[in-house]
Amino acid sequence: MPDAPVGTGLILGIESSCDETAAAVVRRGTETLSNVVASQIALHAEFGGVVPELASREHLRNIVPVVRAAIAEAGIRLQDLDAIAVTRGPGLAGALLVGITYAKALAFGLSKPLIAINHLEGHIHAVLMDHAQALTEGNPEAPILALVVSGGHTHLYLAHQRSSGQGSAWLYRNIGRTVDDAAGEAFDKVAKLLGLGYPGGPWIDHLAPHGNPRAIPFTFSPIKHRNPAPETETRFDFSFSGIKTAVLRYTQSHTMQRTIENRRFTTRDHKLTTENTTHLIENGTLEPQTLDLLASFQHAVIGNLLKQTFAAARHFNAHAILVSGGVAANSELRRRFTADALRYKLPIAFPSLALSTDNAAMIAAAAWPKLMAKDFAPDELTATPQLRLG
Numbered sequence: 369m370p371d372a373p374v375g376t377g378l379i380l381g382i383e384s385s386c387d388e389t390a391a392a393v394v395r396r397g398t399e400t401l402s403n404v405v406a407s408q409i410a411l412h413a414e415f416g417g418v419v420p421e422l423a424s425r426e427h428l429r430n431i432v433p434v435v436r437a438a439i440a441e442a443g444i445r446l447q448d449l450d451a452i453a454v455t456r457g458p459g460l461a462g463a464l465l466v467g468i469t470y471a472k473a474l475a476f477g478l479s480k481p482l483i484a485i486n487h488l489e490g491h492i493h494a495v496l497m498d499h500a501q502a503l504t505e506g507n508p509e510a511p512i513l514a515l516v517v518s519g520g521h522t523h524l525y526l527a528h529q530r531s532s533g534q535g536s537a538w539l540y541r542n543i544g545r546t547v548d549d550a551a552g553e554a555f556d557k558v559a560k561l562l563g564l565g566y567p568g569g570p571w572i573d574h575l576a577p578h579g580n581p582r583a584i585p586f587t588f589s590p591i592k593h594r595n596p597a598p599e600t601e602t603r604f605d606f607s608f609s610g611i612k613t614a615v616l617r618y619t620q621s622h623t624m625q626r627t628i629e630n631r632r633f634t635t636r637d638h639k640l641t642t643e644n645t646t647h648l649i650e651n652g653t654l655e656p657q658t659l660d661l662l663a664s665f666q667h668a669v670i671g672n673l674l675k676q677t678f679a680a681a682r683h684f685n686a687h688a689i690l691v692s693g694g695v696a697a698n699s700e701l702r703r704r705f706t707a708d709a710l711r712y713k714l715p716i717a718f719p720s721l722a723l724s725t726d727n728a729a730m731i732a733a734a735a736w737p738k739l740m741a742k743d744f745a746p747d748e749l750t751a752t753p754q755l756r757l758g
Protein backbone atom coordinates (compact mmCIF):
# COMPACT_ATOMS: atom_id res chain seq x y z
CA MET A 369 0.00 0.00 0.00
CA PRO A 370 1.51 3.36 -1.00
CA ASP A 371 2.06 5.90 1.76
CA ALA A 372 0.01 9.13 1.83
CA PRO A 373 2.33 12.05 1.37
CA VAL A 374 -0.36 14.80 1.81
CA GLY A 375 1.77 17.14 -0.19
CA THR A 376 -0.53 18.97 -2.58
CA GLY A 377 -3.78 18.04 -0.78
CA LEU A 378 -5.28 17.24 -4.19
CA ILE A 379 -7.77 14.37 -4.45
CA LEU A 380 -9.36 13.09 -7.66
CA GLY A 381 -12.94 11.95 -6.98
CA ILE A 382 -14.73 9.48 -9.26
CA GLU A 383 -18.49 8.81 -9.09
CA SER A 384 -20.47 6.34 -11.21
CA SER A 385 -23.13 4.89 -8.88
CA CYS A 386 -26.20 5.68 -10.99
CA ASP A 387 -26.68 7.69 -14.17
CA GLU A 388 -23.93 10.32 -14.01
CA THR A 389 -20.28 9.66 -14.82
CA ALA A 390 -18.41 12.26 -12.79
CA ALA A 391 -14.85 13.23 -11.90
CA ALA A 392 -13.57 16.19 -9.89
CA VAL A 393 -10.39 17.51 -8.34
CA VAL A 394 -10.73 19.03 -4.86
CA ARG A 395 -7.95 20.46 -2.70
CA ARG A 396 -8.00 19.71 1.04
CA GLY A 397 -11.71 18.81 0.99
CA THR A 398 -12.95 22.33 0.28
CA GLU A 399 -11.45 23.96 -2.81
CA THR A 400 -12.97 22.64 -6.05
CA LEU A 401 -10.53 22.88 -8.97
CA SER A 402 -12.78 21.03 -11.42
CA ASN A 403 -16.13 19.25 -11.34
CA VAL A 404 -17.09 17.39 -14.52
CA VAL A 405 -20.40 15.51 -14.87
CA ALA A 406 -21.51 13.55 -17.94
CA SER A 407 -25.23 13.09 -17.43
CA GLN A 408 -27.12 10.18 -18.98
CA ILE A 409 -30.53 11.77 -18.44
CA ALA A 410 -31.28 12.04 -22.17
CA LEU A 411 -30.40 8.36 -22.66
CA HIS A 412 -32.76 7.11 -19.94
CA ALA A 413 -35.53 9.70 -20.48
CA GLU A 414 -37.34 7.67 -23.13
CA PHE A 415 -37.63 4.76 -20.65
CA GLY A 416 -38.83 7.05 -17.84
CA GLY A 417 -36.13 5.76 -15.49
CA VAL A 418 -32.55 4.47 -15.29
CA VAL A 419 -31.89 1.26 -17.27
CA PRO A 420 -28.95 -0.45 -15.46
CA GLU A 421 -27.37 -2.15 -18.52
CA LEU A 422 -27.45 1.07 -20.53
CA ALA A 423 -25.99 2.97 -17.58
CA SER A 424 -22.97 0.62 -17.27
CA ARG A 425 -22.21 0.84 -20.98
CA GLU A 426 -22.46 4.62 -20.96
CA HIS A 427 -20.15 4.84 -17.91
CA LEU A 428 -17.59 2.73 -19.80
CA ARG A 429 -17.77 5.12 -22.71
CA ASN A 430 -17.50 8.25 -20.54
CA ILE A 431 -15.09 7.42 -17.75
CA VAL A 432 -11.82 8.13 -19.59
CA PRO A 433 -12.85 11.46 -21.20
CA VAL A 434 -14.51 12.65 -17.98
CA VAL A 435 -11.42 11.97 -15.84
CA ARG A 436 -9.19 13.55 -18.49
CA ALA A 437 -11.40 16.65 -18.56
CA ALA A 438 -11.35 16.92 -14.74
CA ILE A 439 -7.55 16.78 -14.66
CA ALA A 440 -7.20 19.25 -17.55
CA GLU A 441 -9.72 21.72 -16.11
CA ALA A 442 -7.95 21.60 -12.75
CA GLY A 443 -4.72 22.50 -14.55
CA ILE A 444 -2.77 19.72 -12.84
CA ARG A 445 -0.99 16.49 -13.80
CA LEU A 446 -2.09 13.08 -12.55
CA GLN A 447 1.22 12.84 -10.67
CA ASP A 448 0.24 15.91 -8.59
CA LEU A 449 -2.59 14.00 -6.90
CA ASP A 450 -2.26 12.85 -3.30
CA ALA A 451 -5.01 10.24 -3.65
CA ILE A 452 -7.86 8.88 -5.76
CA ALA A 453 -11.32 8.51 -4.22
CA VAL A 454 -14.16 6.47 -5.65
CA THR A 455 -17.78 5.67 -4.77
CA ARG A 456 -18.02 2.15 -3.42
CA GLY A 457 -21.82 2.03 -2.98
CA PRO A 458 -24.75 2.15 -2.64
CA GLY A 459 -25.81 2.11 -6.28
CA LEU A 460 -26.09 -0.07 -9.38
CA ALA A 461 -23.52 -2.89 -9.29
CA GLY A 462 -22.39 -2.64 -12.93
CA ALA A 463 -22.27 1.17 -12.82
CA LEU A 464 -20.23 1.22 -9.59
CA LEU A 465 -17.80 -1.36 -10.97
CA VAL A 466 -16.82 0.89 -13.87
CA GLY A 467 -15.69 3.70 -11.54
CA ILE A 468 -14.06 1.35 -9.03
CA THR A 469 -12.11 -0.64 -11.63
CA TYR A 470 -10.86 2.50 -13.33
CA ALA A 471 -9.92 4.17 -10.03
CA LYS A 472 -8.09 1.05 -8.88
CA ALA A 473 -6.08 0.83 -12.09
CA LEU A 474 -5.25 4.54 -11.96
CA ALA A 475 -4.17 4.38 -8.30
CA PHE A 476 -2.05 1.30 -9.00
CA GLY A 477 -0.41 2.85 -12.06
CA LEU A 478 0.39 6.09 -10.24
CA SER A 479 1.29 4.46 -6.89
CA LYS A 480 -1.25 6.66 -5.13
CA PRO A 481 -3.55 5.59 -2.31
CA LEU A 482 -7.16 4.69 -3.15
CA ILE A 483 -9.98 5.83 -0.85
CA ALA A 484 -13.45 4.21 -0.91
CA ILE A 485 -16.40 6.51 -0.27
CA ASN A 486 -20.01 5.79 0.64
CA HIS A 487 -22.19 7.74 -1.82
CA LEU A 488 -24.45 8.91 1.03
CA GLU A 489 -21.48 10.31 2.93
CA GLY A 490 -20.58 12.06 -0.31
CA HIS A 491 -23.98 13.81 -0.38
CA ILE A 492 -23.42 15.01 3.21
CA HIS A 493 -19.98 16.39 2.27
CA ALA A 494 -21.53 18.26 -0.68
CA VAL A 495 -22.80 20.58 2.09
CA LEU A 496 -19.95 20.25 4.59
CA MET A 497 -17.31 21.19 2.01
CA ASP A 498 -18.74 24.73 1.90
CA HIS A 499 -20.59 25.08 5.19
CA ALA A 500 -18.91 22.90 7.86
CA GLN A 501 -17.67 25.90 9.79
CA ALA A 502 -21.01 27.74 9.83
CA LEU A 503 -22.81 24.55 10.91
CA THR A 504 -20.42 23.63 13.72
CA GLU A 505 -19.58 27.15 14.91
CA GLY A 506 -18.63 27.27 18.58
CA ASN A 507 -19.13 23.53 19.04
CA PRO A 508 -17.22 21.49 16.45
CA GLU A 509 -18.28 18.12 17.89
CA ALA A 510 -22.03 18.89 18.31
CA PRO A 511 -24.40 16.69 16.27
CA ILE A 512 -25.71 17.93 12.93
CA LEU A 513 -28.89 16.44 11.51
CA ALA A 514 -28.43 15.49 7.85
CA LEU A 515 -31.37 14.78 5.54
CA VAL A 516 -30.20 13.01 2.37
CA VAL A 517 -33.10 13.04 -0.06
CA SER A 518 -32.65 11.90 -3.65
CA GLY A 519 -33.98 9.56 -6.32
CA GLY A 520 -32.58 6.49 -4.59
CA HIS A 521 -32.50 7.57 -0.94
CA THR A 522 -34.35 9.29 1.86
CA HIS A 523 -32.30 9.10 5.05
CA LEU A 524 -31.88 11.05 8.27
CA TYR A 525 -28.48 10.88 9.94
CA LEU A 526 -26.94 12.35 13.04
CA ALA A 527 -23.45 13.38 11.95
CA HIS A 528 -20.69 14.52 14.23
CA GLN A 529 -17.02 15.22 13.96
CA ARG A 530 -14.47 13.59 16.25
CA SER A 531 -11.05 15.14 16.39
CA SER A 532 -7.96 13.06 16.87
CA GLY A 533 -4.25 13.37 16.23
CA GLN A 534 -4.95 12.36 12.62
CA GLY A 535 -7.31 15.29 11.89
CA SER A 536 -11.04 14.85 12.33
CA ALA A 537 -13.26 12.00 11.27
CA TRP A 538 -17.03 12.25 10.65
CA LEU A 539 -19.25 9.65 12.28
CA TYR A 540 -22.84 8.91 11.32
CA ARG A 541 -25.89 7.31 12.89
CA ASN A 542 -28.98 6.53 10.86
CA ILE A 543 -32.15 7.62 12.70
CA GLY A 544 -34.61 7.48 9.80
CA ARG A 545 -35.03 6.05 6.33
CA THR A 546 -37.78 5.41 3.83
CA VAL A 547 -39.50 2.06 4.22
CA ASP A 548 -40.47 2.00 0.52
CA ASP A 549 -39.97 4.66 -2.21
CA ALA A 550 -37.43 7.48 -1.94
CA ALA A 551 -38.88 11.00 -2.10
CA GLY A 552 -37.22 11.70 -5.49
CA GLU A 553 -38.60 8.42 -6.80
CA ALA A 554 -42.10 9.58 -5.80
CA PHE A 555 -41.53 12.87 -7.67
CA ASP A 556 -40.36 10.91 -10.73
CA LYS A 557 -43.24 8.40 -10.63
CA VAL A 558 -45.94 11.03 -10.09
CA ALA A 559 -44.53 13.15 -12.94
CA LYS A 560 -44.52 10.08 -15.17
CA LEU A 561 -48.07 9.08 -14.33
CA LEU A 562 -49.22 12.64 -15.07
CA GLY A 563 -47.52 12.61 -18.47
CA LEU A 564 -44.57 14.91 -17.65
CA GLY A 565 -40.89 14.53 -18.61
CA TYR A 566 -38.03 12.73 -16.83
CA PRO A 567 -36.64 13.28 -14.27
CA GLY A 568 -39.90 14.44 -12.73
CA GLY A 569 -38.57 16.43 -9.75
CA PRO A 570 -37.51 19.51 -11.72
CA TRP A 571 -40.78 19.46 -13.72
CA ILE A 572 -42.92 19.39 -10.58
CA ASP A 573 -40.73 22.05 -8.91
CA HIS A 574 -41.26 24.27 -11.94
CA LEU A 575 -45.01 23.71 -12.31
CA ALA A 576 -46.19 23.54 -8.68
CA PRO A 577 -46.20 27.35 -8.18
CA HIS A 578 -48.93 27.51 -10.88
CA GLY A 579 -51.32 25.33 -8.84
CA ASN A 580 -53.09 25.50 -5.46
CA PRO A 581 -51.12 23.49 -2.86
CA ARG A 582 -54.23 23.16 -0.66
CA ALA A 583 -56.57 21.89 -3.39
CA ILE A 584 -56.14 18.20 -2.44
CA PRO A 585 -55.36 17.38 1.20
CA PHE A 586 -52.96 14.41 0.93
CA THR A 587 -52.15 12.83 4.28
CA PHE A 588 -49.44 10.48 5.56
CA SER A 589 -50.42 7.52 7.75
CA PRO A 590 -48.21 6.23 10.56
CA ILE A 591 -45.54 3.84 9.27
CA LYS A 592 -45.97 0.13 9.86
CA HIS A 593 -42.62 -1.63 10.36
CA ARG A 594 -42.24 -5.26 9.43
CA ASN A 595 -39.48 -5.57 12.03
CA PRO A 596 -40.24 -2.92 14.64
CA ALA A 597 -37.21 -1.15 16.12
CA PRO A 598 -36.45 -1.84 19.79
CA GLU A 599 -38.52 0.42 22.06
CA THR A 600 -35.42 2.24 23.25
CA GLU A 601 -34.77 3.58 19.74
CA THR A 602 -36.98 6.39 18.42
CA ARG A 603 -37.11 6.32 14.61
CA PHE A 604 -38.04 9.07 12.15
CA ASP A 605 -38.83 6.97 9.09
CA PHE A 606 -40.58 7.92 5.86
CA SER A 607 -42.98 6.29 3.39
CA PHE A 608 -43.76 7.75 -0.03
CA SER A 609 -45.43 4.92 -1.93
CA GLY A 610 -48.88 5.73 -0.44
CA ILE A 611 -49.01 9.26 -1.82
CA LYS A 612 -48.02 8.01 -5.28
CA THR A 613 -50.98 5.58 -5.19
CA ALA A 614 -53.25 8.38 -3.91
CA VAL A 615 -52.27 10.54 -6.91
CA LEU A 616 -53.00 7.61 -9.26
CA ARG A 617 -56.43 7.04 -7.64
CA TYR A 618 -57.20 10.74 -7.96
CA THR A 619 -56.48 10.68 -11.70
CA GLN A 620 -58.71 7.60 -12.08
CA SER A 621 -61.63 8.94 -10.06
CA HIS A 622 -61.46 12.29 -11.90
CA THR A 623 -61.18 10.63 -15.35
CA MET A 624 -57.96 12.43 -16.22
CA GLN A 625 -56.47 9.58 -18.33
CA ARG A 626 -57.22 10.97 -21.76
CA THR A 627 -55.73 14.40 -20.94
CA ILE A 628 -52.66 12.66 -19.48
CA GLU A 629 -52.06 10.52 -22.58
CA ASN A 630 -52.38 13.56 -24.85
CA ARG A 631 -49.95 15.45 -22.65
CA ARG A 632 -47.45 12.57 -22.59
CA PHE A 633 -47.34 12.81 -26.34
CA THR A 634 -46.81 16.61 -26.30
CA THR A 635 -44.26 16.88 -23.44
CA ARG A 636 -42.08 14.14 -24.94
CA ASP A 637 -40.53 16.68 -27.30
CA HIS A 638 -40.42 19.55 -24.81
CA LYS A 639 -37.35 20.46 -22.78
CA LEU A 640 -38.05 21.86 -19.33
CA THR A 641 -37.78 25.64 -19.77
CA THR A 642 -39.90 28.51 -18.49
CA GLU A 643 -40.98 29.37 -22.07
CA ASN A 644 -42.05 25.79 -22.76
CA THR A 645 -44.03 25.39 -19.53
CA THR A 646 -45.71 28.80 -19.99
CA HIS A 647 -46.69 27.67 -23.47
CA LEU A 648 -48.00 24.32 -22.19
CA ILE A 649 -50.09 26.11 -19.55
CA GLU A 650 -51.44 28.71 -21.98
CA ASN A 651 -52.46 26.17 -24.62
CA GLY A 652 -54.21 24.04 -21.99
CA THR A 653 -51.87 21.01 -22.19
CA LEU A 654 -51.31 21.62 -18.49
CA GLU A 655 -54.78 22.43 -17.15
CA PRO A 656 -55.61 23.76 -13.62
CA GLN A 657 -56.68 20.35 -12.28
CA THR A 658 -53.24 18.85 -12.99
CA LEU A 659 -51.41 21.93 -11.69
CA ASP A 660 -53.42 21.74 -8.43
CA LEU A 661 -52.61 18.03 -8.15
CA LEU A 662 -48.87 18.69 -8.64
CA ALA A 663 -48.85 21.58 -6.18
CA SER A 664 -50.74 19.54 -3.56
CA PHE A 665 -48.44 16.53 -4.03
CA GLN A 666 -45.29 18.62 -3.66
CA HIS A 667 -46.69 20.51 -0.67
CA ALA A 668 -47.52 17.23 1.12
CA VAL A 669 -44.15 15.55 0.41
CA ILE A 670 -42.14 18.59 1.51
CA GLY A 671 -44.41 18.94 4.57
CA ASN A 672 -43.68 15.35 5.55
CA LEU A 673 -39.90 15.75 5.09
CA LEU A 674 -40.09 18.93 7.15
CA LYS A 675 -42.13 17.40 9.96
CA GLN A 676 -39.88 14.34 10.39
CA THR A 677 -36.65 16.34 10.13
CA PHE A 678 -37.57 18.98 12.70
CA ALA A 679 -39.09 16.39 15.07
CA ALA A 680 -35.80 14.44 14.88
CA ALA A 681 -33.77 17.63 15.39
CA ARG A 682 -35.71 18.37 18.59
CA HIS A 683 -35.57 14.79 19.81
CA PHE A 684 -31.80 14.46 19.34
CA ASN A 685 -30.98 18.06 20.23
CA ALA A 686 -29.24 18.65 16.91
CA HIS A 687 -27.31 21.91 16.69
CA ALA A 688 -27.76 22.40 12.95
CA ILE A 689 -29.46 20.88 9.90
CA LEU A 690 -28.18 20.12 6.44
CA VAL A 691 -30.21 18.89 3.48
CA SER A 692 -28.58 17.23 0.47
CA GLY A 693 -29.32 15.02 -2.56
CA GLY A 694 -31.23 15.76 -5.77
CA VAL A 695 -34.50 16.73 -4.05
CA ALA A 696 -32.57 19.36 -2.03
CA ALA A 697 -32.59 21.37 -5.28
CA ASN A 698 -36.36 21.85 -4.86
CA SER A 699 -37.32 25.50 -4.34
CA GLU A 700 -40.31 24.89 -2.05
CA LEU A 701 -38.15 22.57 0.07
CA ARG A 702 -35.42 25.20 0.45
CA ARG A 703 -37.94 27.94 1.28
CA ARG A 704 -39.90 26.00 3.90
CA PHE A 705 -36.85 24.38 5.53
CA THR A 706 -35.13 27.78 5.77
CA ALA A 707 -38.23 29.38 7.32
CA ASP A 708 -38.62 26.63 9.94
CA ALA A 709 -34.90 26.64 10.77
CA LEU A 710 -35.17 30.36 11.42
CA ARG A 711 -38.20 29.78 13.65
CA TYR A 712 -36.34 27.12 15.69
CA LYS A 713 -33.09 29.15 15.60
CA LEU A 714 -31.14 26.31 13.99
CA PRO A 715 -28.42 26.96 11.41
CA ILE A 716 -29.29 25.25 8.12
CA ALA A 717 -27.35 24.70 4.88
CA PHE A 718 -27.92 23.21 1.42
CA PRO A 719 -25.43 22.38 -1.31
CA SER A 720 -25.04 24.67 -4.29
CA LEU A 721 -27.48 23.54 -7.01
CA ALA A 722 -24.63 21.90 -8.96
CA LEU A 723 -23.67 19.83 -5.92
CA SER A 724 -27.26 18.80 -5.02
CA THR A 725 -27.44 16.10 -7.67
CA ASP A 726 -24.77 13.42 -8.17
CA ASN A 727 -21.21 14.69 -8.68
CA ALA A 728 -17.65 13.71 -7.84
CA ALA A 729 -16.58 16.86 -5.96
CA MET A 730 -18.55 15.55 -2.98
CA ILE A 731 -16.70 12.22 -3.23
CA ALA A 732 -13.28 13.94 -3.26
CA ALA A 733 -14.38 16.18 -0.34
CA ALA A 734 -15.53 13.20 1.76
CA ALA A 735 -12.15 11.55 1.11
CA TRP A 736 -10.11 14.35 2.68
CA PRO A 737 -10.57 13.33 6.36
CA LYS A 738 -9.90 9.73 5.32
CA LEU A 739 -6.64 10.72 3.62
CA MET A 740 -5.58 12.51 6.81
CA ALA A 741 -6.41 9.38 8.80
CA LYS A 742 -4.73 7.12 6.19
CA ASP A 743 -8.01 5.23 5.90
CA PHE A 744 -7.32 3.55 2.54
CA ALA A 745 -9.29 1.00 0.53
CA PRO A 746 -8.14 -2.62 0.58
CA ASP A 747 -6.71 -4.12 -2.62
CA GLU A 748 -9.80 -6.30 -2.95
CA LEU A 749 -12.20 -3.29 -2.99
CA THR A 750 -15.33 -4.03 -4.99
CA ALA A 751 -18.81 -2.58 -5.49
CA THR A 752 -21.24 -2.79 -2.55
CA PRO A 753 -24.65 -2.03 -4.11
CA GLN A 754 -26.54 -2.15 -0.76
CA LEU A 755 -23.91 -0.31 1.29
CA ARG A 756 -25.35 1.43 4.36
CA LEU A 757 -24.14 4.43 6.28
CA GLY A 758 -24.32 4.46 10.07
Ligand code: KG4
Pocket residue numbers: 386517518519520521551552553555556567568569570573693694695696697698699724725726
Ligand atom coordinates in the same frame (compact mmCIF):
# COMPACT_ATOMS: atom_id res chain seq x y z
O1 KG4 B 1 -28.94 12.87 -6.04
P1 KG4 B 1 -29.49 12.50 -7.37
O2 KG4 B 1 -28.88 13.15 -8.60
O3 KG4 B 1 -29.37 10.97 -7.63
C1 KG4 B 1 -29.60 9.98 -6.67
O4 KG4 B 1 -28.67 9.68 -5.87
O5 KG4 B 1 -30.76 9.49 -6.67
O6 KG4 B 1 -31.06 12.78 -7.32
C2 KG4 B 1 -31.92 12.65 -8.42
C3 KG4 B 1 -33.36 12.84 -7.93
C4 KG4 B 1 -34.42 12.54 -8.98
O7 KG4 B 1 -35.43 11.75 -8.40
C5 KG4 B 1 -34.95 13.93 -9.35
O8 KG4 B 1 -36.30 13.93 -9.77
C6 KG4 B 1 -34.79 14.67 -8.03
O9 KG4 B 1 -33.55 14.20 -7.51
N1 KG4 B 1 -34.74 16.12 -8.23
C7 KG4 B 1 -35.66 16.97 -7.75
C8 KG4 B 1 -35.28 18.27 -8.19
N2 KG4 B 1 -34.11 18.15 -8.92
C9 KG4 B 1 -33.80 16.82 -8.93
N3 KG4 B 1 -36.76 16.76 -7.01
C10 KG4 B 1 -37.51 17.83 -6.69
N4 KG4 B 1 -37.23 19.10 -7.08
C11 KG4 B 1 -36.13 19.35 -7.83
N5 KG4 B 1 -35.85 20.60 -8.21
Ligand code: ZN
Pocket residue numbers: 487491518693694725726
Ligand atom coordinates in the same frame (compact mmCIF):
# COMPACT_ATOMS: atom_id res chain seq x y z
ZN1 ZN C 1 -27.00 10.54 -5.16
